[in-house]
Amino acid sequence: MSRAHSPTTPESRVPRRGDVIEVLVEGLGPGGAGMASVAGRELAIRHAVPGSRVRATVTGRRRGRLEGRVLEVLEPGPHSVAPRCDHFGTCGGCAFQTLAYPRQLAELQRSLVSMLAARDLLRDVAVEPVQGCADPWHYRNKMDFTFSNRRWVEADEPEGARADFALGLHVPFRWDKVLDIRACAIHFREADALLASTRELALEQGLEPWDTKAHTGLLRHLVLRKGFRTGEIMANIVTAREAPEALEPFAAALLARHPELTTIVQTVNTRAASTAIGEWERVLHGDGVIHEVLLGITYTISAGSFFQTNTAQAERLLEVVREEAACGAGDVVYDLYCGAGAIGLALAKTAGEVLGFESVPAAVEDARRNARANALANVRFVLGDVLARLAEEDDLPAPDVCVIDPPRSGMHPRMIPALVALAPERIIYVSCNVQASARDLPFLVAGGYRLARIRPIDLFPHTPHVECVFTLERRA
Numbered sequence: 001m002s003r004a005h006s007p008t009t010p011e012s013r014v015p016r017r018g019d020v021i022e023v024l025v026e027g028l029g030p031g032g033a034g035m036a037s038v039a040g041r042e043l044a045i046r047h048a049v050p051g052s053r054v055r056a057t058v059t060g061r062r063r064g065r066l067e068g069r070v071l072e073v074l075e076p077g078p079h080s081v082a083p084r085c086d087h088f089g090t091c092g093g094c095a096f097q098t099l100a101y102p103r104q105l106a107e108l109q110r111s112l113v114s115m116l117a118a119r120d121l122l123r124d125v126a127v128e129p130v131q132g133c134a135d136p137w138h139y140r141n142k143m144d145f146t147f148s149n150r151r152w153v154e155a156d157e158p159e160g161a162r163a164d165f166a167l168g169l170h171v172p173f174r175w176d177k178v179l180d181i182r183a184c185a186i187h188f189r190e191a192d193a194l195l196a197s198t199r200e201l202a203l204e205q206g207l208e209p210w211d212t213k214a215h216t217g218l219l220r221h222l223v224l225r226k227g228f229r230t231g232e233i234m235a236n237i238v239t240a241r242e243a244p245e246a247l248e249p250f251a252a253a254l255l256a257r258h259p260e261l262t263t264i265v266q267t268v269n270t271r272a273a274s275t276a277i278g279e280w281e282r283v284l285h286g287d288g289v290i291h292e293v294l295l296g297i298t299y300t301i302s303a304g305s306f307f308q309t310n311t312a313q314a315e316r317l318l319e320v321v322r323e324e325a326a327c328g329a330g331d332v333v334y335d336l337y338c339g340a341g342a343i344g345l346a347l348a349k350t351a352g353e354v355l356g357f358e359s360v361p362a363a364v365e366d367a368r369r370n371a372r373a374n375a376l377a378n379v380r381f382v383l384g385d386v387l388a389r390l391a392e393e394d395d396l397p398a399p400d401v402c403v404i405d406p407p408r409s410g411m412h413p414r415m416i417p418a419l420v421a422l423a424p425e426r427i428i429y430v431s432c433n434v435q436a437s438a439r440d441l442p443f444l445v446a447g448g449y450r451l452a453r454i455r456p457i458d459l460f461p462h463t464p465h466v467e468c469v470f471t472l473e474r475r476a
């Protein structure tokens with residue numbers, strides 16, 4: 001059992017904010033935090049690896065549970081392995097890389113079981129083992145890096161090292177600081193060199209990074225994407241204004257160093273909010289899109305549209321959804337929150353008709369283009385807020401199967417009665433945030449559905465996130 005050791009925190013009293021304690025991390029909790037128990041209370045510690053003993057500080061309390069963060073790993077635990085990445089410990093990106101991969105999968109499954117059991121969802125159904133990645137390294141086909149004028153200075157750096165330019169990832173709990181990423185063990189292999197060149201050229205050409213406080217500077221984000229099955233690579237440079245006199249030579253120099261870039265896009269975001277989603281785009285090289293192939297279907301992906309970030313596992317996900325949807329030639333399928341149509345197009349090969357619903361115009365354009373390019377004539381895409389469009393469109397055929405793949409926040413609460421009212425035979429809920437789906441599922445069960453299968457797939461190795469396919473069948 002875990003014990004509190006700090007002289008400032010006697011074991012018998014509930015720790016308070018700021019207390020430092022030593023604990024054994026016993027498992028994973030909601031949101032992927034490591035869970036320990038202290039003085040009869042649960043303590044959720046972000047980025048703490050199960051099996052390890054850590055020194056942690058208590059940062060607060062939420063919903064009756066204490067929260068904390070790791071200060072030091074005292075003992076790594078029986079399933080610990082050496083980290084691959086030099087940035088491990090500073091970058092918050094893949095907190096689980098010191099946990100052996102098979103153990104990561106077991107822990108993800110264990111946390112899913114406890115989360116769903118707590119909602120009384122496992123009476124008649126078991127959680128299947130998490131399907132792991134054959135190669136859990138360099139799997140990401142997309143990375144979003146941030147430019148900043150506040151670089152995170154590492155402990156071993158010489159005095160006076162330049163700190164007014166960074167291109168990398170935010171340091172956990174320090175949204176004002178960006179860690180320069182030199183190498184990353186999970187993004188696609190060409191990305192390290194692209195990142196280094198972008199940084200060097202921006203400095204050489206005197207392009208200023210965005211200042212999130214003063215709202216000055218030009219360069220905001222660099223989003224790198226690759227089609228693993230086509231080899232096409234996109235660099236999307238997100239800027240605060242158009243500035244063609246600066247961007248055109250910058251893109252030309254980047255291309256001269258990296259002819260492997262098949263397209264370079266500029267996305268302009270003049271708003272204060274720090275996001276890679278912009279107001280308009282300019283294509284600086286190539287045709288502004290890349291392509292990826294999943295299950296024999298070619299997908300066009302533009303800078304603004306969502307696409308699963310792990311190509312190999314996205315294909316596995318599509319196979320699972322296809323098995324669960326079990327569509328026949330007479331079936332009408334709704335693909336709700338369809339993005340660029342990845343799921344709907346995969347189902348269109350066997351279904352009678354597929355209708356996709358999506359709010360991002362670029363994604364719908366991609367989806368339509370994808371349907372045409374793959375000669376799938378039985379697919380339609382409806383642009384707009386899914387809830388509003390379902391309410392407005394009164395001549396749609398009733399669905400036999402609904403696939404829902406909402407964003408991380410889960411479904412809008414009003415979406416659940418809307419889905420139940422559609423009364424499909426099967427609902428396939430694809431979730432990248434099992435906490436949100438665990439909240440939504442009891443309402444679907446109460447609405448007349450039986451949870452028939454739970455099939456998790458690891459799309460995000462070395463992180464506490466897991467994708468999960470829940471199949472619900474309408475009770476007779």
Ligand SMILES: C[S@@+](CC[C@H](N)C(=O)[O-])C[C@H]1O[C@@H](n2cnc3c(N)ncnc32)[C@H](O)[C@@H]1O
Pocket residue numbers: 306307308337338339340341342343357358359360363384385386387405406407408432
């Ligand atoms: C997790 S992604 C799923 C995309 C797609 N199913 C796939 O596998 O590529 C969620 C999608 O929902 C879209 N979205 C978010 N809120 C929406 C809403 N209210 N109505 C319609 N689409 C929405 C997002 O733009 C995004 O493309």
